[in-house]
Amino acid sequence: MTEQVPTADTVTPTGETLNVLHKRFKKAVRQDDRDGYDGILIDPARLVEVATAARDELGYDYLASATAVDYLGKGDHLEMVYHLCRTSGGPALVLKAQTPRENAELPSLTGVWSGADFQEREAWDLMGIRFTGHPNLKRILLWEGFDGHPLRKDWREAYYEADQKPFDSRWPDGHVRRAEQDNPYGKNVRYPDGFVLDEYQSTAEDALYADVALGLDVSADLATERVVVSMGPQHPSTHGVFRMIVTLDGERIEALEPVMGYLHRNHEKIGERNTFLQNMPYTDRLDYICSLSNNLGYALAVERLMSLGSRYEPPTYRAEAIRVLMAELTRIVNHMWAIGFLLNDLGAFFTPMMYAVTERELILDFFEATTGSRMMCNYMRFGGVAHDIPDRMRSEASLINDRVRDENTMEYLHKLINERLPRAIDQFDEYLTTSEIVTNRCIGVGVLSTADAIAASAAGPVLRASGVPYDVRRADPYSIYADLDFDVAVRYHGDVYDRYLIRLDEMRQSIRILKQVWPLLMDTGGQPFFAGRGGIYSPRVPAGESYGRVENPKGELGYYVVSDGGQNPRRYHVRAPSFINLTALEQMCKGHKVADVVAILGSIDIVLGETDR
């Protein structure tokens, strides 16, 4: 099922909104007038009121992203940045609230949007802002007892070498050494002063179980029927190292708390050390199924920043066409994968999965020939793409690798888009959609209502399966999507079955887009795929902020990038759809059986590389 959603306009709403808010809140709201910045600065004391007004009176019902920035040395405050959207479409409204770095404290917005829950916990964890009124303010990615808040500018990691890359020790006099040799513990850990490892007793597990056991003393009261089960992190159904603390009454779920961070590597801190371009290959590793659309989102965010400068040239039309081609093929790759794994989670052990993976392999063959890698593509650049599409997908036999292929790339694509993939999607439809095993397990399970989905900042297929035709490609169009003809897939029941169906719908829409993009690629053959002069590894990025968002297969992927005019981003935040989609997991699971949790989690489709960052 799809809906025709009009393409939204693109006027930034700050000025008009500010007038409305100013009438009511007087001095509590003011324009953010720093160079390159946009948005409304709000007095923290009135933050909840303003947010409620924005939601109820101005129609900004969707909290897209909430993140913190450390302005050490530039006002010495922490700043919380909220991006609000209308589910009917349009650009984001940016609200900001500042708090001093010492005893940083802001009111929590969890009462206004439940989607603020995880994002505020992340801000507390990594930036050290305490949110008053937050029901469960614990660390989320790091463990309780971690020393410090690592995204603060004055926090340094165990192997700290310098604030920014490139490191001076590499050239012209670079003698190699292994970083771990410098660390007395040989581990990537920094301990607080006066810390004795042997005497340390972890409180992390106690903190986890304290809230979820519903006041039940697990050790003393064994006669009860209620049990607390730790599912994961090493559980095949959790798609990685994800863990859920589940309180069960018999087999029914009473409470569920997601525990994550086992794959945490502080992507954002690494991103702030990197130069702008160096972040590109790191974005591949977020959602490693969809590296190309991750690239696109980051390129978009930095290009928006670069466009503030005078010498900026937008990407060429051919570059945009290639980008859309890649993004849509990635969507099919991801949805194939997601459906395959959902069926795995339902117990159809690996047969549907293998049918899905076969089609995925065929797309990856094209990715490999074009970008050089099957999964870690690192293909987009600021102003275009890294290489043009090759004439032929060919390989050269060597002594050991002798299985050779040689095909015309455009013909391959044509056949892939027009024959192979549509047939594969229809095959899935025939294979699974009416199967009673699938329908019995999926229909009515894990229902997320429309209002809850919006409030919980759910994104992508999860949001659209709950009846909200919200798609960033239409709501805040980027690249050449505004010129393309496609509908937004939407379903209305919000259960696991609809989240399965919507993926089929979306793949069909992607095929529709790809069929329009293919002739564009033929027409623009030979035109430049990069704007301006290629080969610049240190683009000039003027000071300012930007939020680039794309409709990733898993939902809205946003990059909030702050530049201070140097070579490296001052702040680099990833609004990860798989992370925020988990906010609603407990709501969806309550009252269902343990086996359904696995199906529900599979239908959200998370990738831990992105969840944990």
Added chain:
Amino acid sequence: MYGSGVWRGLLVTLKHFVATYVDDIRWGFRRRNPAAFPVRQSLDGRGVFTVEYPEEKIAVPERFRFIPFLVVDNYDHPERAGHDWCTSCGICAKVCPPQCIWIVRGSDPDSGRPVPEPDAFYIDIDLCMNCGLCAEFCPFDAIKMDHDYELASYDRTSNHIYDKRRLSKEFRYWQSIAPTIAEQEASARGGWEHKDVLKQKAKDAKAVASEQAE
């Protein structure tokens, strides 16, 4: 009828099941038939799609990238046998996202002035993320991404830091793994030789021409 959906679905499985045997008959039940490979792995593939690594190994496309290597002149080159193409300009070390490249800039032992050749060049392949930015931004086509992906070893501390000797590979090797790209690069440079050599040659030719004109 209840259950008919399951049966309809199982027909799809049956179709796949039959297709694999039809495909096997077509290729004479030789599972690792090299002639079958390009068809089985293509868009027309209907049968078994898996490749039995390591018995069968797919040749990787030219743009495939895995751990960089340094291009040196062919070892039978008349004038510059084994000469580094690298001029130790340091761009690869600066652009490397995980900072896995260390270079000691070459200098003349007598005068101490820098010479366009590295004294030492290290890559920690445990850190390398195979992004290919070094090869993309090298102005001398001197660092390229390799195609050899079987690098497992038993001791990471001693084997995984590659020095210049281990990184260096003949130009001929690059031509063999990526003929199309090598040709494009050569035409951009204006010849098969290193950029500086070509420049020097052009300069010499010009000097000779002007001498003759006089």
